[in-house]
Amino acid sequence: MDRRPKRFYKSAGVTTVKGQYQLALDTRAARTPGGRAFVLPTLALADAVAAEWERQEDRISFHLMPLTKLAATTLDHIACRRDETVDGLLAYVDGDVLCYRTESPEDLVSLQMSTWQPLLEWAATELDVCLETTTVLRPLRQPSTTVASLRRFLTACDDFTLTGLAAIAQTAGSLLIGLAVTRGRLDADAAFRAAFVDECYQADRWGGDPEAELRRQRLAAELGDADLFIRLAHARAR
Structure with a gap:
């Protein structure tokens, strides 16, 4: 049984928020697993993270999304610890x-x-x-x-x-x-x-x-x- 979550969005992209870059899924602001805004400091990193989401097929394979995992770790854990x-x-x-x-x-x-x-x-x-x-x-x-x-x-x-x-x-x-x-x-x-x-x-x-x-x-x-x-x-x- 495939326990990977189904892809729930059609497209992934980036929007600008107060000089930083927000991951967007179907134009909706994405959030980290910890519930924080998925906002990144550079367009280069945001584009690379969005590209990982865009490459997912019917199921989301998080092990194929290393930049997403590192970014989420930063926002959910490192920033507050x-x-x-x-x-x-x-x-x-x-x-x-x-x-x-x-x-x-x-x-x-x-x-x-x-x-x-x-x-x-x-x-x-x-x-x-x-x-x-x-x-x-x-x-x-x-x-x-x-x-x-x-x-x-x-x-x-x-x-x-x-x-x-x-x-x-x-x-x-x-x-x-x-x-x-x-x-x-x-x-x-x-x-x-x-x-x-x-x-x-x-x-x-x-x-x-x-x-x-x-x-x-x-x-x-x-x-x-x-x-x-x-x-x-x-x-x-x-």
Whole structure:
């Protein structure tokens, strides 16, 4: 039995409301699952969300609407839970994947260094965030000054950036990778390679099984969706 909701509208579009952009279904203002007005900050993001609704067929497949889900999350949850969101992001700091290095084999050590060290140096220079690294299998405790710097940066982020950043950090297991994407230091492909250095190394060396490959494709898609969401949320009108 197909439990997906039926498509209840003929067309999806965008209307302008006080300088922002409202998702409209059959010219009626759409609302989020939480009952809030589905209003977005840029025409680019609103058009992309409307396009997801327009592409639906007889049944609505929400798993094929990543931008809609991220936008609804922003409006229903992030906007009213900013402090909680920032605290959740800071929870990634001590376990950031970039900070845990292997001691062997040498080619993996080299790959981790060449992929991760430039990001750590970028964070130190651009964000005033210095993360410690380890090769020991025990949790790190990053300096309180580092956490304080990150908190200031995250607090200054807008709601839509926080949503995309949270999605990337969750998928990548790294707040720093998320920050690099939001600041334009990494695109989604580079973020995936940085987040899954070890896994991709093993797949290249020993071959990957189909299930693992499907998982990597899903994770890459999640990073791509979050990256696109952030860029569209800040796209300037042409």
